[in-house]
Amino acid sequence: MTRISPRRLLLTVAAMLAAAAIGACSEQLDAGSACPSLCPGLSVPIKDTTFSPILSFDTTLVGYPSVGLEEGIPLASRGDTLEVRGVLRFDTLSATYTPPSDSARPVTQVDTAVLRMRFNLTQSRLPEWVRFEVYDVDTAAVDTDVSAVLSLFTPGRLVASRTLTRAEITDSLRIPIAGSWLLPRIAGAKHVRFGLRLVGAGPVSLRVHTVETGLPADLRYYVSPDTAVHQVVAALQSLTPLEPANFASDFRDYSIAVKNGLPAAGSLAFTAGGIPARRAFLRFNVPQWLLDSTTIVRATLQLTQMPQRAYDAADTVTIRGQAVAATSLVTDLFRASLLLVPRGTFVTDSIRVAPADSGVRTIELNGLLRVWKSAPDTARTSPQRAIVLTQDEEGLHGAEVRFFNAKAPAAVRPRLRVSYIPRVTFGVP
Amino acid sequence: MRRLLITVLLGAASAAPLAAQGSLSLQGFGYPTGQLSTRAAATAGALGETDPGSPINPGALPGSGRSIFSFQIDPEYRRVSINDRNVNTTTVRFPVISVGTRAGARGFFGVSFSTLLDRTWDASYADSVIVSGTRVGSRVATTVRGAINDARVAYAWQFNERIQAGAAFHAYSGANRINLSRTFDDTTTYGALSQNTTLSYAGSAVSVGVVARAVPHLFVAASARWGGVMRTRYDDSLATRANVPNRYGVSFTYDGIPGSTLIARINAEQWSRMRTLGSSDLEVKDATEIALGADIAGPKLRTATTQVRLGARTRTLPFGVNGKAVSERTLAIGGGTTFARGWATLDVSLQRNSRRSGSVTETGSILSVGLTVRP
Numbered sequence: 001m002t003r004i005s006p007r008r009l010l011l012t013v014a015a016m017l018a019a020a021a022i023g024a025c026s027e028q029l030d031a032g033s034a035c036p037s038l039c040p041g042l043s044v045p046i047k048d049t050t051f052s053p054i055l056s057f058d059t060t061l062v063g064y065p066s067v068g069l070e071e072g073i074p075l076a077s078r079g080d081t082l083e084v085r086g087v088l089r090f091d092t093l094s095a096t097y098t099p100p101s102d103s104a105r106p107v108t109q110v111d112t113a114v115l116r117m118r119f120n121l122t123q124s125r126l127p128e129w130v131r132f133e134v135y136d137v138d139t140a141a142v143d144t145d146v147s148a149v150l151s152l153f154t155p156g157r158l159v160a161s162r163t164l165t166r167a168e169i170t171d172s173l174r175i176p177i178a179g180s181w182l183l184p185r186i187a188g189a190k191h192v193r194f195g196l197r198l199v200g201a202g203p204v205s206l207r208v209h210t211v212e213t214g215l216p217a218d219l220r221y222y223v224s225p226d227t228a229v230h231q232v233v234a235a236l237q238s239l240t241p242l243e244p245a246n247f248a249s250d251f252r253d254y255s256i257a258v259k260n261g262l263p264a265a266g267s268l269a270f271t272a273g274g275i276p277a278r279r280a281f282l283r284f285n286v287p288q289w290l291l292d293s294t295t296i297v298r299a300t301l302q303l304t305q306m307p308q309r310a311y312d313a314a315d316t317v318t319i320r321g322q323a324v325a326a327t328s329l330v331t332d333l334f335r336a337s338l339l340l341v342p343r344g345t346f347v348t349d350s351i352r353v354a355p356a357d358s359g360v361r362t363i364e365l366n367g368l369l370r371v372w373k374s375a376p377d378t379a380r381t382s383p384q385r386a387i388v389l390t391q392d393e394e395g396l397h398g399a400e401v402r403f404f405n406a407k408a409p410a411a412v413r414p415r416l417r418v419s420y421i422p423r424v425t426f427g428v429p
Numbered sequence: 430m431r432r433l434l435i436t437v438l439l440g441a442a443s444a445a446p447l448a449a450q451g452s453l454s455l456q457g458f459g460y461p462t463g464q465l466s467t468r469a470a471a472t473a474g475a476l477g478e479t480d481p482g483s484p485i486n487p488g489a490l491p492g493s494g495r496s497i498f499s500f501q502i503d504p505e506y507r508r509v510s511i512n513d514r515n516v517n518t519t520t521v522r523f524p525v526i527s528v529g530t531r532a533g534a535r536g537f538f539g540v541s542f543s544t545l546l547d548r549t550w551d552a553s554y555a556d557s558v559i560v561s562g563t564r565v566g567s568r569v570a571t572t573v574r575g576a577i578n579d580a581r582v583a584y585a586w587q588f589n590e591r592i593q594a595g596a597a598f599h600a601y602s603g604a605n606r607i608n609l610s611r612t613f614d615d616t617t618t619y620g621a622l623s624q625n626t627t628l629s630y631a632g633s634a635v636s637v638g639v640v641a642r643a644v645p646h647l648f649v650a651a652s653a654r655w656g657g658v659m660r661t662r663y664d665d666s667l668a669t670r671a672n673v674p675n676r677y678g679v680s681f682t683y684d685g686i687p688g689s690t691l692i693a694r695i696n697a698e699q700w701s702r703m704r705t706l707g708s709s710d711l712e713v714k715d716a717t718e719i720a721l722g723a724d725i726a727g728p729k730l731r732t733a734t735t736q737v738r739l740g741a742r743t744r745t746l747p748f749g750v751n752g753k754a755v756s757e758r759t760l761a762i763g764g765g766t767t768f769a770r771g772w773a774t775l776d777v778s779l780q781r782n783s784r785r786s787g788s789v790t791e792t793g794s795i796l797s798v799g800l801t802v803r804p
Binding site for chain 1: 456457458558559560561562573605607609611613617618619620622623624626628661663668669707708711748
């Protein structure tokens with residue numbers, strides 16, 4: 001039997017494989033330039049529909065930011081519309097001091113004491129003159145008893161004040177505190193808690209920096225005429241409440257809204273912003289078929305703004321939608337409204353409006369619906385299908401933006417406009 | 430036989446058919462490769478009825494001799510001209526692999542795997558659509574991979590030196606794996622579409638064929654295939670049902686010139702039997718092809734004999750576009766030489782296809798390199 005030369009056969013096969021490899025490497029498959037003329041069937045229908053009602057529940061929650069999270073104290077005194085005061089706590093002033101190369105001694109004198117604050121003058125309203133009043137608001141009442149604190153803003157408890165013209169107001173302020181007032185509190189290891197009130201020739205408001213902004217107030221004084229003994233710089237500190245332990249630090253500095261003259265939004269609106277700030281909690285009832293059987297191209301929440309023409313009505317503010325990260329296990333809405341996905345995640349746009357505006361505002365929810373699609377609503381670990389509307393500079397700006405809610409007439413209630421691609425039987429020529 | 434099997438597996442492993450789209454030839458369920466070996470392709474398909482390496486006529490199998498193994502590589506270089514634009518694509522196919530061996534003194538058994546319709550292409554292009562009342566820029570991309578393949582088991586019998594006949598069973602299978610995506614220029618507002626689907630095929634057919642010497646120097650070969658039911662499944666759900674196309678072919682071969690043969694072939698394929706396999710928009714047309722070819726003895730290279738082959742063919746492709754049929758004209762040239770003392774043959778062919786549908790033209794050059802071993 002004649003045998004094939006293995007070498008020649010191998011060479012031939014190798015040549016063929018090489019030809020295949022060269023052909024495959026240089027393959028150019030994309031002929032898209034000839035499309036769509038020669039690519040019938042590539043177009044897929046994009047359907048457009050609007051769901052209304054789309055909210056299964058909506059409400060307005062108030063009290064943001066929580067105590068201890070303020071990005072400033074928005075001191076304000078605007079007549080009948082808005083009044084906000086602040087509290088600064090110095091609960092740990094030391095009753096002793098230690099001169100250089102000496103032992104500790106008790107504090108027996110206090111000299112040149114000043115309360116130093118720094119301001120953020122953004123969006124401040126400053127009349128011809130402004131008076132800063134500092135009150136002694138130390139009380140044995142529970143820390144959350146705001147009315148007990150407010151009742152201490154009386155002339156008899158006025159510790160110090162300073163009046164400045166508009167031109168004299170810069171980004172920091174020192175208010176002298178009488179040593180005779182401060183010394184017994186230091187010596188007696190008592191709490192020093194200042195209440196701040198702003199008074200002006202007209203409506204006035206400005207923001208005092210807080211611990212959270214990195215520029216907190218401090219209390220400075222000398223305890224000895226000896227120049228070798230440094231000035232005491234006392235930081236904000238709170239010793240109460242005792243439980244839970246971490247709450248005490250939240251009360252180092254905080255604001256109290258004394259008066260907010262905004263008329264109530266009514267039963268047909270939810271709101272965001274204002275002082276104290278409000279958040280709108282919107283829970284969605286998205287049809288399951290939409291999530292399961294389609295590819296969502298665009299999803300736009302359409303809100304109709306209800307004009308609000310009280311104070312700050314012409315100031316433009318930013319309203320953002322934030323996805324709720326809380327699962328259905330969190331039934332407390334206020335807690336759920338604090339457990340949010342970071343801003344810009346899943347809901348990437350915002351609304352820039354003035355409270356007095358009206359009309360339809362939109363928030364894109366496409367990314368969020370895709371998240372909801374991948375997280376079944378029935379799973380206990382899935383986030384609630386809800387968003388919260390918040391205002392930038394929450395709790396610092398009096399502007400409050402209102403939108404018609406799900407109980408409003410159909411023409412103005414929230415709607416969800418969705419563009420989607422149904423599951424297509426693509427590929428059958 | 431073991432060696433053959435290993436070689437077949439190697440060939441099959443490399444048989445990843447790839448092709449392109451946005452073309453005239455890849456409409457519908459794909460391009461009909463003709464199931465031609467390199468040798469038959471060099472005559473533009475004229476040799477298809479008598480070539481044992483082409484899984485067309487089971488009656489031609491005994492022409493293989495003792496046994497046969499063949500496989501080939503067919504890269505195609507394609508240019509589509511549309512609206513003064515030219516689009517160049519390159520694809521590689523492995524359209525036919527066949528194995529056969531003599532069974533007894535007069536019987537012959539063969540198995541082959543070939544591509545009936547190749548549907549592998551990519552297409553991506555910029556497009557804009559209206560979403561929520563706004564026109565938005567986007568990019569559409571489609572990828573389709575796969576084919577309808579023909580696995581044939583055939584048996585042939587050589588009655589005498591003048592007549593041989595055979596019958597075969599065909600199993601059609603395969604799948605198209607399809608990805609469709611649309612990404613928008615503005616990715617923050619608009620979500621992208623990406624959908625994967627698999628369209629799979631299953632069907633069967635039987636075929637018979639005969640090769641006979643009617644008069645001295647004139648051979649007649651004829652074959653027919655009757656298709657059974659063909660089904661498509663769309664992501665594991667039964668989608669459509671139709672029939673495998675019937676095929677009828679006949680060829681006449683004259684070998685009165687020493688060392689050369691002249692062939693004429695006519696072949697009719699009833700592609701319209703597949704109509705309900707696709708959507709209502711599918712344009713399916715029955716196709717008749719006519720091919721003329723010559724297989725001429727070439728010069729001897731040392732001890733090796735060579736063949737030179739020529740051919741021409743005209744046919745209609747089964748799937749039209751935009752309401753118009755796609756016609757194809759083919760000129761082919763090729764050759765082959767034996768080596769290893771005549772036990773192996775290396776064939777090469779080049780087909781130049783000109784396709785037209787309305788004002789759209791397409792040219793495709795298919796280079797085919799085939800190896801046939803007759804151990």
